[in-house]
Amino acid sequence: MATTVSYSASMRTRKTNSASNAKSSAASQEYYENTYNYVGIVHFAGMALSGKVITGISxxxxxxxxGYGTGHTKTVYVRKANYQSASQSGITGLGYCGDALGTFTGAFYGNTSTYTLSGDLLNNLAAYIAEGNNTICLYNPSPVKSSQGYSTNYLQWSECTITVTYEEAASKPSLSKTSFDMGTxxxxxxxxxxxxxxHTIRYSFFSANGTIATGVTTSxxxxxxxxxxAQIPNATSGWGTILCDTYVNGNLVSTNTCAFQLTxxxxxxxxxxSVSIAEATSGVADRFGGYVRTRSKLSVSITATGAQGSSISAYRTSIDSVTYSGSSFTTNALNTAGNLTMTVTVxxxxxxxASTTRTVTVLDYSPPSLSMFTAERCNADGTAAQTDGTKVRISAKASGSSVGGKNTLACTVYYKLPSAESWVSAVTLAPSNYVIAATNRLLSPTFNALSSYDIKIRVQDVFYYIEQTVSIGTKQVMLDFYKDGSGIAFGKVAENAGKVEFGWPLLLSEPLGVDQGGTGAETASAACTKLGAVKKTGDTMTGNLTISGYLYPSLYLLPTYNSTTNRTVFEGSYVGASSFSSWEDGTGNNRRMLEVRNAAYQASLDFAVLLRTCTGGTWASYRLFHAGMATPIPLANGGTGASSAKAALSNLGIFYSASLPSSGTDGQICLVPV
Structure with missing residues (x-):
């Protein structure tokens, strides 16, 4: 806000070489007679404008x-005064004069006129007054004599009033540092x-505003x-503004600002x-008091919150070499026994x-295994094999997992005629420490020597059972006819009407045709041709190839050139993954694998496709980035590490500001909306 004030002058005139006043109420310049040179002293009592911003002087x-009349233009030579008073004792006129401030022109002869100063004179005089000075001198050191005898610029002021327009000097705030952490x-x-x-010092940071201090003088x-x-929930830093309100005598005279960056x-x-972990497979935890390998799935629920206004954008949980996303999920069946570390990162x-870990203890478990099962006809007490015996003895080896001693293991041997539908229990074998071992165990039923029998063993625990069936034939005879004469058998008893049975290997003098159940050929190559089969090399297969297996059915390619040890394997997994891998050798301990997981195995597209490596027997998994991923691609992998534009800018070292800051860090890029 501009202020205008006026001051009337007290004036004196002294000769350059005299300390006495030549004139006591007027200020003259140059001379009337060329025997001297006047210095006009113009003193504005009460003018004290130190520190003001002066914008106008008249x-x-x-x-x-x-001197010359009004028709003649005269030049006024304005200079600084060495003394800020109208009459300094003992000082000559020349001693009063200071440096030149500038000149202006006008007609000064018996008249009253007002002059608005401009240019260098305005600037120099404004600065001189703003330093607290209130006296000027009128002095030309080189006057020129006119034809009338007095100098050409001889003049005399009898009155002078100065009018000054000014504004209070505005304070301009600054900071000891422009970028700093919140809380420091x-x-x-x-x-x-x-x-x-x-001063009143205020701040503005996005939608937050507040007063820092009032009545501040210097800092x-x-x-x-x-x-x-909370004002920047999606960024780690942002720009704000310090506002400095300047007051003079209680009146607001200006507001200036400076920018700062808060981190x-x-x-x-x-x-x-919290991380809640529970058994997702009904009944397992209740029975075994813990989680069981390949049988337990975990139901996981994570509770997490942002900090100071942020929100949770991603959840990542890793356990058993599998990574899951989301705040709640059900894992795959746990495939590793022991103490598993679950790492949760939000x-x-x-x-x-932020990350936390939990330890999950998993009891070891493997399905029952049956390593051996045989059955044969024997003598009455089972001490020796007998091909026409009516008793049967069996031998078996099987085992199961204890699962902390809470698993069960049962083994039963059944029998039936081939034509029967129902099995009949023959004996139950009791396990010892989850191991079943029987050698030449005599079965109590009697088995007709004229009939064949199917013998089945079943081994079962809480989760699985396995079965194996073997057959025992009739007693051996050279030739036998079926009871109604419609069937014949060689090397065994005839048991079927309308059929020829063989208890011995069959040697044909001519190949049996395909239409008769044979191959129609005498060599493997010819048999493949007759049957339409594909040979190892040279043939082209059409249609689908189905390969079945219990856990990991696979197709194994083995190059043989130059004794290479490279392998290529296409493999399917029971857990819901398909892989294509390259092995360096037959151990599989050094390989690289591209693995694709189905939705049931891996719900998140973040980990639907993985590059898995095995180096020296140690496995590692790496994500393959694609457009369907839910979580951002990290900076280290060529992404922005963010899911929003502002967060991406922050991660890339580009900051966003509501207005252009006055300062910043060298090398930074700032985006400002327009």
Missing amino acids: LRIVAAQA AVTIYTNRQSSIAT CTWTPPVSLA VPASVVPSIS TDSRGRT
Whole structure:
């Protein structure tokens, strides 16, 4: 706000070589007679404008009739005064004069006129007055004599009024540092231009505004609260503004600003309050008091919150070499026994992370295994094999997992005629320490020597059972006819009507045709041709190839050139994964595998496709990035590490500001909306 004030002058005139006043109420310039040179002293009592920003100066001058008349333009030579008073004792006129300030022209002869100063004279005189000075001198050191005898610029002012327009000097704030963490102190300097100025210091940070201090003179200290982080929930830093209101005599005279960058402290990270883990497979935990390998699935629920306004943008949980996303999920069946570490990591909208671990103990388990089962006819007490015996003895080896001693293992041997539908229990074999071992165990039923029998063993625990069936034939005879004469057998008893049975290997003098159940050929190559089969090399297969297996059915390619040890394997897995891998050797301990997981095995597309490596027997998994992923691609892998534009900018070192800051860090890029 501009202010205009006026001051009337007290004036004197002294000769350059005299300390006495030649004129006591007027200010003259140059001379009337060339035997001397006048110095006009113009003193504005009461003018004290130190520290003001002066924008305009005008002089109202009443001139006496001295020198040339009004038709003649005269030049006024304005200089600084070495003394700020109208009459300094003992000082000659020349001693009063200081440096030149500038000149202006006008007609000064018995008239009153007002002159608005401009250019260098305005600037120089304004600066001189703003230094606290209130006296000027009129002096030309080189006057020129006119034809009338007096100098050409001889004049005399009898009155002079100065009018000054000014504004209070505005304070311009600055900071001890422009970029700093929330929660740390910074000093704000007012850089005031006037010693009587006081200030109110305020801040603006996005939608947050507040007063830092009032009545500040030169500086104050501010510790921005960490709660300001809530203003930038999707970024780690942001720009704000310090506002400095300058007051003089209680009146607001100006407001100036400076910019600052606040950074969310590294300690402001999301938090994980709970990780709930429960058995997802009904009945397993109740029975075994823990989780069981290949049988247990975990139901996981994670509770996490952001910090200071941020929100949780991603969940990542790893266990048993599988990674899951989301705050709640059900794992695949656990495939590793022992103490498994579950690592839970959450990422908030600022890209900050927090992690926690849990230990999950998994009891070992493998399905029952049957390594051996045989059955044969024997003598009455089972001590020796007998091909026409009516008793049967069996031998078997099987085992199961204890699962902490809470599993069960049962083994039963059954029999039936081939034509029967129902099995009949023959004997139950009791396990010892989850192992079944029987050698030449005699079965109690009697088995007709004229009939064949199917003998089946079943081994069962809580989860699985396995079965194996073997057959025992009739007693051996050279030739036998079926009871109604419609069937015949060689090397055994005839048991079927309308059929020829063989208890011995069959040697044909001619190949049996395909239409008769044979191959129609005498060699393997010819048999493949007759049957339409594909040979190992040279043939082209059409249609689908089906390969079945219990856990990991696979197609194994083995190059033989130059004794190479490379292998290529196409493999399917019972857990729901398909893989294509390259092995360096037959051990499989050094390989690289591209694995594709179905939705049941891996719900998140983040880990639907993996590159898996096995180096020296140690496995590792790496994500393959694609457009369907839910979580951002990290900076280290060529991404932005963010799921929003502002977070991406922050991660890339580009900051966003509502207005252009006045300062920053060298090398930074700032985006400002327009």
